[in-house]
Amino acid sequence: VMPALSTDFYDRIMPAGARDLIASVNLSEMLRILASPDKRLGDDPAAARDAIIDRALAAGWKKAVELGGPDPARWKWGDLHRVVITHSLASNPAIAAAFPKIEGGRSGGDGTTPMARGVNPKRGFNVSHGASYLFVADVGAWDNSRFLLLPGQSADPRSPRYRDFYPLWLAGAMQPLWFSEAAVDRHAESRMVLTPG
Numbered sequence: 001v002m003p004a005l006s007t008d009f010y011d012r013i014m015p016a017g018a019r020d021l022i023a024s025v026n027l028s029e030m031l032r033i034l035a036s037p038d039k040r041l042g043d044d045p046a047a048a049r050d051a052i053i054d055r056a057l058a059a060g061w062k063k064a065v066e067l068g069g070p071d072p073a074r075w076k077w078g079d080l081h082r083v084v085i086t087h088s089l090a091s092n093p094a095i096a097a098a099f100p101k102i103e104g105g106r107s108g109g110d111g112t113t114p115m116a117r118g119v120n121p122k123r124g125f126n127v128s129h130g131a132s133y134l135f136v137a138d139v140g141a142w143d144n145s146r147f148l149l150l151p152g153q154s155a156d157p158r159s160p161r162y163r164d165f166y167p168l169w170l171a172g173a174m175q176p177l178w179f180s181e182a183a184v185d186r187h188a189e190s191r192m193v194l195t196p197g
Contacts, residue, residue, distance in 0.1 A: 001060030008052045013040045078106030080125035105170040143183045146174035
């Protein structure tokens with residue numbers, strides 16, 4: 001709905017001479033004008049607003065049927081909105097082979113919801129951005145702190161920790177982040193000692 005709504009609104013209010021300079025309209029301003037239509041929408045602002053919204057809803061419905069099929073009960077946002085992690089240099093075959101794509105996870109939300117996971121419909125519906133590191137600190141009891149780190153706790157794809165947080169991040173399942181020496185010692189699974197030389 002939003003791409004059609006934004007395009008129709010832009011075409012209606014943006015002067016032809018400004019279109020090379022201003023490529024889009026501010027979402028908040030568009031919604032404000034649609035909520036209280038004025039002469040920028042023409043001689044009958046309310047009717048123009050209603051027509052813009054009707055066209056956007058029709059376009060949105062058509063696109064939803066195209067993407068999800070005719071039965072709305074079967075539509076699931078996560079079927080379109082997936083989390084795919086690709087190394088930024090994966091266009092190089094050697095790097096793509098060394099750092100395999102991490103994919104398969106379905107996500108809810110968008111850029112304006114809790115656990116914000118943005119989308120740019122002009123480039124598809126996969127998650128385009130979101131917080132890769134989430135942290136909640138309990139400054140009164142540091143060992144109660146929680147975190148998530150996408151895709152995992154290691155940057156080495158050979159490690160079992162490379163993507164260990166991927167399903168947890170998708171689910172929003174915050175994990176303990178131990179701070180005290182006693183808690184770290186109690187929960188440590190392994191140690192790595194680095195010595196110069």
